[in-house]
Amino acid sequence: xxxxxxxxxxxxxxxxxxxxxxxxxxxxxxxxxxxxxxxxxxxxxxxxxxxxxxxxxxxxxxxxxxxxxxxxxxxxxxxxxxxxxxxxxxxxxxxxxxxxxxxxxxxxxxxxxxxxxxxxxxxxxxxxxxxxxxxxxxxxxxxxxxxxxxxxxxxxxxxxxxxxxxxxxxxxxxxxxxxxxxxxxxxxxxxxxxxxxxxxxxxxxxxxxxxxxxxxxxxxxxxxxxxxxxxxxxxxxxxxxxxxxxxxxxxxxxxxxxxxxxxxxxxxxxxxxxxxxxxxxxxxxxxxxxxxxxxxxxxxxxxxxxxxxxxxxxxxxxxxxxxxxxxxxxxxxxxxxxxxxxxxxxxxxxxxxxxxxxxxxxxxxxxxxxxxxxxxxxxxxxxxxxxxxxxxxxxxxxxxxxxxxxxxxxxxxxxxxxxxxxxxxxxxxxxxxxxxxxxxxxxxxxxxxxxxxxxxxxxxxxxxxxxxxxxxxxxxxxxxxxxxxxxxxxxxxxxxxxxxxxxxxxxxxxxxxxxxxxxxxxxxxxxxxxxxxxxxxxxxxxxxxxxxxxxxxxxxxxxxxxxxxxxxxxxxxxxxxxxxxxxxxxxxxxxxxxxxxxx
Numbered sequence: 142x143x144x145x146x147x148x149x150x151x152x153x154x155x156x157x158x159x160x161x162x163x164x165x166x167x168x169x170x171x172x173x174x175x176x177x178x179x180x181x182x183x184x185x186x187x188x189x190x191x192x193x194x195x196x197x198x199x200x201x202x203x204x205x206x207x208x209x210x211x212x213x214x215x216x217x218x219x220x221x222x223x224x225x226x227x228x229x230x231x232x233x234x235x236x237x238x239x240x241x242x243x244x245x246x247x248x249x250x251x252x253x254x255x256x257x258x259x260x261x262x263x264x265x266x267x268x269x270x271x272x273x274x275x276x277x278x279x280x281x282x283x284x285x286x287x288x289x290x291x292x293x294x295x296x297x298x299x300x301x302x303x304x305x306x307x308x309x310x311x312x313x314x315x316x317x318x319x320x321x322x323x324x325x326x327x328x329x330x331x332x333x334x335x336x337x338x339x340x341x342x343x344x345x346x347x348x349x350x351x352x353x354x355x356x357x358x359x360x361x362x363x364x365x366x367x368x369x370x371x372x373x374x375x376x377x378x379x380x381x382x383x384x385x386x387x388x389x390x391x392x393x394x395x396x397x398x399x400x401x402x403x404x405x406x407x408x409x410x411x412x413x414x415x416x417x418x419x420x421x422x423x424x425x426x427x428x429x430x431x432x433x434x435x436x437x438x439x440x441x442x443x444x445x446x447x448x449x450x451x452x453x454x455x456x457x458x459x460x461x462x463x464x465x466x467x468x469x470x471x472x473x474x475x476x477x478x479x480x481x482x483x484x485x486x487x488x489x490x491x492x493x494x495x496x497x498x499x500x501x502x503x504x505x506x507x508x509x510x511x512x513x514x515x516x517x518x519x520x521x522x523x524x525x526x527x528x529x530x531x532x533x534x535x536x537x538x539x540x541x542x543x544x545x546x547x548x549x550x551x552x553x554x555x556x557x558x559x560x561x562x563x564x565x566x567x568x569x570x571x572x573x574x575x576x577x578x579x580x581x582x583x584x585x586x587x588x589x590x591x592x593x594x595x596x597x598x599x600x601x602x603x604x605x606x607x608x609x610x611x612x613x614x615x616x617x618x619x620x621x622x623x624x625x626x627x628x629x630x631x632x633x634x635x636x637x638x639x640x641x642x643x644x645x646x647x648x649x650x651x652x653x654x655x656x657x658x659x660x661x662x663x664x665x666x667x668x669x670x671x672x673x674x675x676x677x678x679x680x681x682x683x684x685x686x687x688x689x690x691x692x693x694x695x696x697x698x699x700x701x702x703x704x705x706x707x708x709x710x711x712x713x714x715x716x717x718x719x720x721x722x723x724x725x726x727x728x729x730x731x732x733x734x735x736x737x738x739x740x
Contacts, residue, residue: 163694165666166701170351171657173727182352190341191361195227195319197540198339198365200326200378202230203239204302204526205512206371207309208253209533209540214316215253216541224541226318227363229342231325231711233732235310236303238711240402240490240740241526242434242448243302244268244294244417248567249530254312263304266439268294269415274474275592276422281474290599291522291575294417299436299446301739302526325728329378329385330362336553337507339364340378345730349655366544367554368508369536374491375713377728379514388501388510394614395495395516396579398431399714401466401685402448402740403644404486407478412443418475419523424468427587429455430579433469434523435478445478452494452582453615453718457625458679462714463489464630467638471631479637487644488740489685491713493518493525497576498611503560507553511536517568521578521595528568535562574603580611619720622677641687648710649736650686652729658706659729660688660715667723668702676720678702683718686710710735 169175177183197213199206210226217224232238247264250257257264271286271294286292310320327343339362346357370379374397383389414437421432430452438444449466470479493499493516500517503510511532518525539556549555563569577598582591598605633639652659662668672678673691678700680689686708691700711734716726 163696164669164699164701168665168702168704169658169662170349171659171661171727172347172351173725174661174663175351180351186353186357188359190359193361193363195225195363195365196544197224197226197537198363198368199226199228199371200340200368201371201373201376201512201514202228202232202235202310202320202322203306203371203373203512203529204309205514205529205533206230206369207306207313207533208249208530209369209371209511209537210313210318211253211309211316212534212537213541214313214318216538218316222545227365228313228318228320229324229326229340229363230320230322231728231731232734233323233736235320235322236306236739237322237736238734239303239306240400240488240737241302242400242402242436242446242523243300243526244297244436244524245300245302245305246297246524246527249527249534253530253534260312262308264298264300266299266414266437268297268299268417270413270417272416272418274420276420276472276474278423279473281420291519292419299415299417299438301438301446303737304739323732325731326378327360327728329381330364332507332552334551335506336551336555337368337382337505338553339368343728343731347656349657351657354655367540367556369511369533369540370508370514371511371533372514374493374513375717376514377726379510382505382508382510383501386502386505388503388505390502392501393495393498393611395493395499396611396615397453397717398450398492398494399453399462399489399683399685399712400448400450400492401463401489402446402487403484404740405445405447405479405482405484406442407445407482408480409443411478412445413437414439420474421588421592423472424465425451425588427589429457429460430582430588430591431465433475435475447475447478450492453491453683453714454583454618456618456620457628458619458622458676459625459627459682461628461630461682463641463644463685467633468630470637476637484639484647486738486740487647488735488737489710489712489714491717494520494579495611496520496579497572498580498608500572503563504555504557506551506555509536509540509556509559517572519571519575521575521599522571528571531566531568532563535559535566538562575599576603577605577607577609580609583612616718616720616722619676619679619718621675641685645686645708645710648686649738650708650710650734651736652707652709652733654707656730658704659727660704660706660709661725661727663723663725667721669700671721672719672723673700673702680715680719680724683714685712685714689715
């Protein structure tokens, strides 16, 4: 008679053989899925970490993080107090992972550094002309851009946001902020009372199979009185914080878009510095939210920034945001800009689109969320940098007040006044007015109904008494492949449109090859069993860097998922859109990823 224990062992062996076979090979080797405590290869490895103390710790060196650092030091300098502010940034240099359109509204910068022009801030292209239109397959219907509407850009500047962030970093360092590029924050540390204590940076010297290499080096711990999370859209640690402290208890799920961008050197005769152009419509269908931007920069060479945004609430698993972007560039209204031009850069990044309804609780014991980690993008305005900067400034003011006030009930200080400061700021007012624009696109008429309603809402100043809900998160909106029609995309011509790998080569992306893939899977069998079987492998299309690829098994009678982690440009789309929510993006070794130059 077979015992119950023998049956359980037999079942486990069957499951193991099913998981790790030709069809379901072992893909994930990262310690977050396969703990080191259970791995004998780590038995004699020294896991001790060096720890350092700071007053304020900032995770992420984008506009929000840099402005928080600058404002904190300004306050300390004004009062003659010693204040240690440290900032960790996963890119190998400040600005290296920054990607945005970008047209920047200088409101927050005027408040933070009033003499920014004298200090050489790289805002060199004031907006001179706005264009907006609806595209059909072969034509363009222009729409007026009136003063006072969200898309009116008088007084704003076209920038290369990575360069602006580099300049902000220089201002921060001049004030004494300690900036550590190339150090990826990989783990949140907690006090015994549950409040945030700080972060640990990532370990280095781990082999692809998850074992320690001879050069293994433990990350370090940074402890702070208060930690500001400024990781940008869908941050690796921010999403953990939101879950840990249930910060979305009273808010809608966040919704997202994927923005793809290229920089082009064009014929000087076609160049018009200061011109801003946006479109919606073709090549997307009426039920897919998205549109384009084309900005003419005032640089030493005639540069334009062109990009395409697709809402990640799209339903057809056959849609490829990258290929939609490449197809868009062949539209007659824009194609002439790229003829005889040279593409010099490419990149992509997810962006938050939830707006007012999706703002979570912003503070928790030991820290707060700022910028796109919190979700302050104004969607109809297509701008979020000014709000991110202002949120960082307000967070710094609240944190400074908190750590210089009486001791709180937890070890980690909670900047409780920060939320009130946000609600009393122009950020709150600005986002509330346009709160219904993005969710209004979820209607039977799709884009047409959304544009009509948004126009009405803007016309009445956003004073409608109701607030729309977003509904399901983006990953739940994808339909099974059998319910959708495959999309036939034209082949790239190599002159205006390009293939994916040629594009990724322009990002400067580099990762240490012999490290565990940082695109981890909770279950290695799900990509084939569910994503391929039900949705026809959408990760091979929604990723803008060719990270996910379904390839034939060795026997040739099936397919398996291959993860090309070295291609990853840290856009976070996979973590957001995976219909099974099986992908968990974690940080690779510090310094890895794209190397953008002013994207």
